[in-house]
Amino acid sequence: MTVSLPRSALVTGVAGFVASHLAEALLDHGTQVTGLDRRSPETDAVAAANLTACLGRPGFTLARADLIDCELAPLLATVDVVFHLAGIPGVRASWGARFPEYVASNIVATRRLAATCHQLGVPRLVVASSSSVYGPAGDRPVTEDGPTRPMSPYGVTKLAGEQLSLAYGSLPQPATTVVALRYFTVYGPRQRPDMLIQRALQAALGGEELLVYGDGKQRRDFTFVGDVVRASLLAAGVPGPAEVLNVAGGNSVSVTEVLATIAELTGRPVPTRSAPDQAGDVPGTWADTSKARSLLHWQPRTGLADGLAQQLDWLRCHQPGGHR
Template structure:
């Protein structure tokens, strides 16, 4: 768990399935749900017996009553048996990461983000699961004029990854719109989530790691790009609220905690550790947008959710977790 506690939630589902449970967001979500009394089935294709990141992410859940882990690939496993009696599916499994999606791995983005999601929605419909919360992405908005993105804005995805995330959320919503579909869908557009156990390809993790180790940090572009950095506990709280708010449906932004540039992230990392990161500047990467900024109105109105953790406190908790967990700290960026 992270150093902060997620905000007290009024309710948690009785029984939940978390796909992508061996990942960054999924493992935090599963842990919070189980701690609050839910029974959770976690599904992930990464096997904690052989995958160090999966093992580190799942360590706090090992042997915890109420948590059952299943190693399976949603592209070919039998999904229905996993869903029996579930109140909600949290569908977080997928291939994340903007920049690699231009490369040969794109096929995996399509199969895991789109085809696997189609299988999950089909199984949910057949079993009659009442609700599915799917992880969408701020990247579906594409380039903006720097203003806040509202859910009704026309999406303009600027990377292959973002195209698959838009397809994923719209696919779930198309299933839900079918007559007699028993599954209500909420698609959460997460904005750059950070905190303990963040994926090692992501910028905040790399900046903190560079500050701690003295290794150089690769900076793509001039560092003026801005993100609505969202702390993991805030993201988890919003995700649970999406499952437990009966009126919640459709697309909702989950972001707005701290809008900051990469240079500000570097500055905070420097100040937390007390030395200056060596920055190696490289060309900007294709498909990276200059600014993401969430309009948080719908999340506030529908979910009663507002982010609580500012970037400095969140990065401090992230750094403390890295230094306290040598296994995670050892992950090389």
């Protein structure tokens, strides 16, 4: 499928892991990109690192603002597509005192953005959702019309934000059409430091113990960031008023298998330390991606071993004493 990219786009949460990769890809294709984030590269080292390839580049404008209360109309007035990736991630922290922040960022801000897109007639809104909306996978890959039973407050907020956005796309003759993409465990260069693969690679390189929750038999459908970006770009042009699509690697792999692959790639065993299962951590995720194949003509291109090798190479280049 040929990617028909917008002339101009707004990327929310642009200083984040996936959004910064998406902004780079849009710039590479000639799209004028406004990146919105409440973090400043001047004061946030992670934001600065993620946006290195965007800052100062022709066609890129950074707007430092918070979706909760910023003036949205000037940001949306001339864009063809909004890619909404802003929000607070993480299952474990959502059980604690920060839950009101999850509600504000993942639900209230998302509804505010979707409503303003509708009011101003922005043609397309692409929303980053999560596999956490499903809850535990059974013995079959989950389809988009399957039950949604999130097992964490985080998953509840992602489902609410997704469904609010789709509600605007389901209005009679909607001014803004909506595609919600349910990302499954995205990994790759610049992955968040709290994520399993990033922590495991650092443990293999540095020798510090990796804290493994549970028995290591938990399974995840890992998805390389380049595949996620490609699906997101394609979602900008797919027809339909309100669609939800799984975006996943298509293969459910256990934590133990991931650690074994990392050991092979690094030539070092990953030192581990066990900890009890954590609330909200589902035993497995596994996606059916046939709808994305049909509507987007998309399928994942990067297998786990190749994706891990790319993330390892990036980490070796960017981590002090990275053991090349």
